[in-house]
Structure formats: structure tokens, C-alpha cells
Amino acid sequence: MVVRTVGAWWLLYVGDRNGKSLHDMLASWDGQWMLALAGRGYDDIPAHLTDAHGGHSPDTAYAFFPGYPMVVRALDALPGMSTYAAAIAISLVAGAAATVAAYRIGRWCALRRWPADEDRGDRTGLLMAVLFAATPMSVVLTMAYTEAIYCAFAGWALWMILEKRWIAAGLLTVCAGATRTTAVGLIAVLLIAAFLARRDGWRPWVGGAIAPLGWLGWIVFVGIRVGAPNGWFQVQSDGWDTRFDVGLSTLRYLRDTLSLNQTAGDVFTAWVILATVCLIVLAFVTRLPWQVSLYGTLAASTVLLSTGLMNSRVRLLLPAFVLLTPVALALAQRSRTTQVTVGVATTVTSAWFGAYMLGIYPYAI
Numbered sequence: 001m002v003v004r005t006v007g008a009w010w011l012l013y014v015g016d017r018n019g020k021s022l023h024d025m026l027a028s029w030d031g032q033w034m035l036a037l038a039g040r041g042y043d044d045i046p047a048h049l050t051d052a053h054g055g056h057s058p059d060t061a062y063a064f065f066p067g068y069p070m071v072v073r074a075l076d077a078l079p080g081m082s083t084y085a086a087a088i089a090i091s092l093v094a095g096a097a098a099t100v101a102a103y104r105i106g107r108w109c110a111l112r113r114w115p116a117d118e119d120r121g122d123r124t125g126l127l128m129a130v131l132f133a134a135t136p137m138s139v140v141l142t143m144a145y146t147e148a149i150y151c152a153f154a155g156w157a158l159w160m161i162l163e164k165r166w167i168a169a170g171l172l173t174v175c176a177g178a179t180r181t182t183a184v185g186l187i188a189v190l191l192i193a194a195f196l197a198r199r200d201g202w203r204p205w206v207g208g209a210i211a212p213l214g215w216l217g218w219i220v221f222v223g224i225r226v227g228a229p230n231g232w233f234q235v236q237s238d239g240w241d242t243r244f245d246v247g248l249s250t251l252r253y254l255r256d257t258l259s260l261n262q263t264a265g266d267v268f269t270a271w272v273i274l275a276t277v278c279l280i281v282l283a284f285v286t287r288l289p290w291q292v293s294l295y296g297t298l299a300a301s302t303v304l305l306s307t308g309l310m311n312s313r314v315r316l317l318l319p320a321f322v323l324l325t326p327v328a329l330a331l332a333q334r335s336r337t338t339q340v341t342v343g344v345a346t347t348v349t350s351a352w353f354g355a356y357m358l359g360i361y362p363y364a365i
Contacts, residue, residue: 002347003134003138003343003350004095004133004141004142006351007138007139007142007347007350007351007354007355008022008142009351010351010352010354010355011139011351011354011355011358011359013355014355014356014358014359014360020358020359025143025358025359026088026143027084027087027143027144028143028358028365029364029365030064030145030364031087031143033045033064034068034144034146035072035083035087036049036061037061037066038068038069038070038072038087039073039083042061042062042066043058043061045061051063051238051239051240052239052240052364053239055238059222059225059231060235060239062222062226062231062235063235063239063240065146065178065179065180065181065218066218067146067149067150067178067179067214068145068146068149068150068179070178071090071149072144073086087144088142088143088144091140091141091145091148091149092148094148094149094151095133095141095142095148098132098141098148098151098152098155099129099132099133101152101156101158101159102128102132102133102321102324103125104125104155104156105125105128105155105162105292105322105325106124106125106126106128106325106328107121107122107124107128108159108162108163109124109325109329110123110124110125110328110329110332112289113329120332120333123332123339124331124332125328127327127328127339127343128324128328130343130346130347131324131328131346132151132321133347133350134343134347134349134350135318135321135324135350136268136272136314136353136354137315137318137354137357138318138350138354139355139357139358140315140318140365145315146179147315147318149179150176150182150183150319151319151321153172153173153175153179154172154176154182154186154295154319155322156172157169157173157176157186157190158189158292158295158322161189161193162289162291164193164197164200164204166194166197166203166204166206166207166208167203167206167207169190169211170190170206170207170208170210171210173186173187173190173210173211173212173214174210174211174213174214175214176214177211177212177213177214177216178214178217178218181215182299182302182303182316182319184298185295185299185301185302186211186295186298186299187211187212188294188298189294189295189298190207190208190211191211191212192294193291194207194208194211195208218232219232222235240308241307241308241309242306242307242308243306244305245305245306245307247304247305249308249310250273250310250313253270253310254270254274257269257270258270263361264356265353265356265357265363266310266311268314268353269310269311269313269314272313272314272317273304273317276300276304276317276323277304279296279323279324279326280296280297280300280323282323282326282327283296283323283326288326292325295320295322296320296322296325297320299317299319299320299322300323303316303317303320304317309363311363311364311365312364312365314357314365315365
């Protein structure tokens, strides 16, 4: 809470200096889409909401998964609740739930490494929670965006997989799959884990069977509406140039940004991308539980190996937060002074970057 409070205070200050209200910044860019989908549904979207090319077709809105707007719409039905208030409230609660999930995952990994050291497990969990709350674009955890609710579903689903609670893991994965396409990595991890536990009774089978339903259901639905099996992918590609290209676009972005770009947002984004690659390597070198390493790698790969808006990469990488586990494990073995110093540094950096991207940076995040 302290980390996000610092971020909110600095965002308010930067917004005031740049003539932008906190209300508008927390609902900017894709937040406008989320509010429109929650308040008006998929077939009544205002024409001023467009894709990355300025286009607006009857199918454009279907690029966005329905999980978050549906939850916002349900809360919005309560007396006295506005769509905006419902969206922010859900993100705040989901962000807190995701932070607790980060704590649980960090603690689980620490106790697997040091089974008899409960204190170190708790410290690792707390450090993991701080690192998650202070990721560079953690400001979206308080915005009308899908990241908070997805990270909550995915984080708890991953913890359930680690604990072998198959039905809960399957249900949470269904919810994550109805929220973001990033869930394909989570689905893959659950299917593999359930297969490896296939001799443990019927629960792994059921958990694995239901896991893809949220993601697959939306893909099939959009495919039927568009009239093509790959309809959702077409909408994404046509509207936002999002398609798999084995990372060529990312490499070109890194080359051009680090050699030519003078915008702080893009340069920082490039370094975050490079840091993420290092964290992927570190996850395997430090021998994290394979479920954590694989999910983090797949979640990051859906971003790094595809085309699209490069200036949104830091936000899109947030669901791969489990890659921070090796950092938390290493910090847990350091002095309290080092831990506090790193916590303060990451909090300040996160507050600056989030406010910069919303209050100063001119492009979509």
C-alpha cells in the first residue's frame, strides 16, 4: 500500500503540473475502451474510440477480452456506483490480491529452497510483494486496465498449481483466460503440471480440462462473429499490428531506440525489455520451480516475440512478474539496509516512470 500510495501522490503532482487530472489519467488510453465496454457493451462503442490506426469497425471492440468489463459492469449495477468508480475499485482490490499472490509465490519458492527457515521465507515473500508493487508500470494496478485483475487471477492460479489444488487452479485459469490472451502461458503450465500429476486422482484431469475454457471460449466466439477461425487474431493484427514475428520487431526497436531515440519513455522501455530477458535467464540459472520459470518465460514471450505498440511493452510485461523471484531470493540473504535501499529505489523509480508515461509521454501506454 505504501508503494502504490507514493506512486499515486507523484502521479497527482505530475498531472497537476501538466494540466491533467488524476481522474482522466487513470482512465486514459485503453481505459476508455474498458469503461465503454462495461457501460455500453460490445455493440454500442462510441465512434471516437479507435484502434492504433484510427479505425473503428463493428469488430474492433472484440480485440478486448470480456473478463474485466463484465466484472466492472456487475459492480456498476450496485446503487450509487458509477462505471468509473467500479473500474478503479476493482483494480485496487485486484491489485492488492495480486500483491498477496506475489508474496505467496515468493515465500513458497524460498521455503522450497530453505525448508526450515520460515523467517527467510517470510522475508522473501515480503520482498517479492514490494518488487511487484514497484514494477516500472505498476501504476496500471490502479487504472481502468486489465493488468490488476489478470495478475490476481494468474498469480493465485500459479500458487494453486504449486500447491496442487487443481480445481481452484483450473477455475482461476478460466477467469484469467477470459481477461487477457497472456493466459495461454498459464494454461500451458497447468496442462503440463496436471499431466505430470495424472496418477493423483481425478482432480488434475478436471483442472486441466477446464483451464483453457475462458481463453478458448472468447477466441471461438470472436471467430464465429468475424466468420473466420482466426477472427480474434485478425482483429488484433488489423487494428494493432499484433502478430507473432519471433521477436524481430523487438530487436529492431531495441536497436533504433538505444542508438537514436531521445525520449525517456522509450529508452527506459528498451532497458526494461533487456532486463526482462536477463530475468528469464536468471530464472532457469537459479533453478526456480519449473512452473514459475515456465510461466514467467511464456508470459514475457507473448510480448517480446510479437509485433505491436512497443511503447506499451513495460505494461504488457507486468503479468510476467514472477520473474522477479530470483531477485527477491537474493535480497532475502542481504542485510536489512540493502533490502530497504532497494525497496525505496524501486518505489521511486516506479513512481517516476508511471507518472511520466501518463502525465508527460504523448503516446499510448
